[in-house]
Amino acid sequence: MREKHIDPIHDPIAVEQEDWRKRQIRNRFKQVLTISSPIFILLLWEFLSRTDLIDARFFPPPTKIVGTFLMMGTSGELFSHIGISLYRIFAGFLLGVIPAIILGLIMGLYSPIRHFLSPLIMALMPIPTLALLPIIIIIFGVGEVSKVVTIAGSVFFPVIINTVAGVVNIDRIYLDVAKNYGADSKNFFFKIALPGSLPVMLEGIQMGQAIALLTIVAAEMMGANSGIGYLIWTSYKAFLLQEMYVGLVLISFFGFLFSLILRGFQNKLLPWR
Amino acid sequence: MAAKISIRDLTKVFYKKGSSMTALQNVSIDVQDGEFVCFIGPSGCGKTTLLRILADLETPSTGEFTIARDKEDRPLQSMVFQEKGVIPWLTVEENVAFGLKMRHLPKNIIKERTSYYLAKVGLDKFAKIYPKDLSGGMKQRVSIARAFANDPEILLMDEPFAALDEQNKFILQEELLNIWSETKKTVLFITHSIDEALLLSDRILLMSSQPGRIIDEKVVDLPRPRNMEQVRADPTMAHHFKDIWNHLHNEVQNSRE
Numbered sequence: 191m192r193e194k195h196i197d198p199i200h201d202p203i204a205v206e207q208e209d210w211r212k213r214q215i216r217n218r219f220k221q222v223l224t225i226s227s228p229i230f231i232l233l234l235w236e237f238l239s240r241t242d243l244i245d246a247r248f249f250p251p252p253t254k255i256v257g258t259f260l261m262m263g264t265s266g267e268l269f270s271h272i273g274i275s276l277y278r279i280f281a282g283f284l285l286g287v288i289p290a291i292i293l294g295l296i297m298g299l300y301s302p303i304r305h306f307l308s309p310l311i312m313a314l315m316p317i318p319t320l321a322l323l324p325i326i327i328i329i330f331g332v333g334e335v336s337k338v339v340t341i342a343g344s345v346f347f348p349v350i351i352n353t354v355a356g357v358v359n360i361d362r363i364y365l366d367v368a369k370n371y372g373a374d375s376k377n378f379f380f381k382i383a384l385p386g387s388l389p390v391m392l393e394g395i396q397m398g399q400a401i402a403l404l405t406i407v408a409a410e411m412m413g414a415n416s417g418i419g420y421l422i423w424t425s426y427k428a429f430l431l432q433e434m435y436v437g438l439v440l441i442s443f444f445g446f447l448f449s450l451i452l453r454g455f456q457n458k459l460l461p462w463r
Numbered sequence: 464m465a466a467k468i469s470i471r472d473l474t475k476v477f478y479k480k481g482s483s484m485t486a487l488q489n490v491s492i493d494v495q496d497g498e499f500v501c502f503i504g505p506s507g508c509g510k511t512t513l514l515r516i517l518a519d520l521e522t523p524s525t526g527e528f529t530i531a532r533d534k535e536d537r538p539l540q541s542m543v544f545q546e547k548g549v550i551p552w553l554t555v556e557e558n559v560a561f562g563l564k565m566r567h568l569p570k571n572i573i574k575e576r577t578s579y580y581l582a583k584v585g586l587d588k589f590a591k592i593y594p595k596d597l598s599g600g601m602k603q604r605v606s607i608a609r610a611f612a613n614d615p616e617i618l619l620m621d622e623p624f625a626a627l628d629e630q631n632k633f634i635l636q637e638e639l640l641n642i643w644s645e646t647k648k649t650v651l652f653i654t655h656s657i658d659e660a661l662l663l664s665d666r667i668l669l670m671s672s673q674p675g676r677i678i679d680e681k682v683v684d685l686p687r688p689r690n691m692e693q694v695r696a697d698p699t700m701a702h703h704f705k706d707i708w709n710h711l712h713n714e715v716q717n718s719r720e
């Protein structure tokens with residue numbers, strides 16, 4: 191074999207390695223960018239508020255909001271507000287998502303049912319569930335049930351629409367395969383329609399989650415005496431703006447958290463993507 | 464001996480908003496048990512339609528067909544689809560077991576047959592993997608294993624190797640012949656490759672351009688096991704090749720006029 195002197199500049203591995211390092215640095219930089227925007231806004235806010243460039247009564251500095259949060263936390267009352275809101279969100283979410291998935295799969299698989307129910311869904315969807323809150327309270331009373339139903343109602347629509355779309359858009363060839371290999375309707379449902387529509391369905395659930403948060407705050411502002419929305423509303427009315435901000439930040443935090451959890455679910459449930 | 468598959472005067476018309484199109488016209492075929500039959504014809508001549516009718520995915524307009532049943536608990540037919548027939552949300556193993564699971568066979572039989580055919584097509588190491596990580600050739604192996612594992616009375620294959628590169632095609636053709644020679648299933652196989660038809664089949668049916676009819680047949684009596692070299696070296700096969708080539712050429716010309 192011939193000895194070959196490898197010039198470091200012309201060593202192909204070294205060249206690719208250098209290229210790879212540069213890509214890594216660029217990716218790291220992008221991650222830093224993603225984290226830096228909220229930090230930058232918080233710092234700017236803190237600075238402007240502390241230097242009275244913006245009115246600290248309306249925009250209290252973030253550090254004060256954190257202080258208020260800790261104070262409210264020690265009294266324990268804050269956590270009962272958080273707890274009751276989370277309970278309503280979860281119960282309403284499940285009550286909306288489960289029937290939406292089942293009905294959506296049925297509508298997706300059986301076109302006569304789809305044609306029969308589609309106009310109803312289309313007609314009901316644009317009505318904000320919040321606008322129905324008075325009627326919901328008349329039917330379900332002023333207790334927890336009415337809040338849970340309100341959330342369920344607004345989560346239901348994005349999930350059912352995405353589930354139907356998910357089933358309808360399953361490549362025809364998989365339906366042919368299932369038919370050719372003798373799948374019965376139970377197998378069509380659980381082996382083809384459900385997994386095949388799952389990616390699109392999960393996008394709908396992600397949307398439903400965001401809508402659930404929007405709805406709970408508004409519903410608690412309108413007709414409740416507990417919960418994060420109630421906290422925001424009463425703090426605002428009493429001009430306790432730091433307390434109000436605590437409520438807003440909590441909502442933002444839970445929205446972010448739920449999104450992350452659902453993304454995690456998505457990766458677990460769709461290993462085949 | 465009664466035919467395994469008997470097709471009588473099968474006609475399929477596609478009708479849409481006042482215009483109709485005859486895809487198949489008076490197709491009559493008898494296929495013997497254990498026979499490997501290839502269909503060759505210009506594209507759009509109704510080959511896929513014919514197989515889909517036999518697969519019960521489409522209904523004939525007129526005419527009829529029967530597939531003889533040897534064993535009571537066997538499915539009549541299983542199809543190997545052109546491509547993309549592997550279900551992406553099932554693992555390789557689950558795909559191969561699909562037909563058996565749909566028929567609710569006992570777990571141990573499903574397991575046994577699945578692993579037998581997985582090994583047969585060399586995918587035993589990939590059993591737990593999802594199809595997204597497989598090459599086109601490996602996906603078609605899954606499709607073939609799924610069809611054979613289902614142990615149907617007859618097998619239907621619609622250009623299963625059309626999307627593969629030349630090398631992969633050769634390997635898969637050989638593997639298919641191997642599995643087939645073990646089971647001696649009756650196979651209907653669509654292809655547009657004359658070489659492939661000569662290598663695989665006992666008989667080649669030539670179809671006309673649309674509306675599709677069977678207009679000629681070639682008996683391929685080259686002894687088995689065969690390989691491509693033998694096919695290429697045999698003067699009769701060379702003759703067949705030229706005939707079929709001319710036939711296709713003419714049919715494509717006809718359809719342009």
Ligand SMILES: Nc1ncnc2c1ncn2[C@@H]1O[C@H](COP(=O)(O)OP(=O)(O)O)[C@@H](O)[C@H]1O
Nearest residue numbers: 477486504505506507508509510511512513673
């Ligand atoms: N579902 C359908 N509706 C209308 N026309 C169809 C349908 N399926 C096939 N065809 C038409 O029938 C003819 C034969 O199609 P096909 O069987 O796929 O041909 P091949 O497989 O020989 O290329 C084509 O002209 C095709 O457009």
Ligand SMILES: [Mg+2]
Nearest residue numbers: 510511512621
């Ligand atoms: Mg075709």
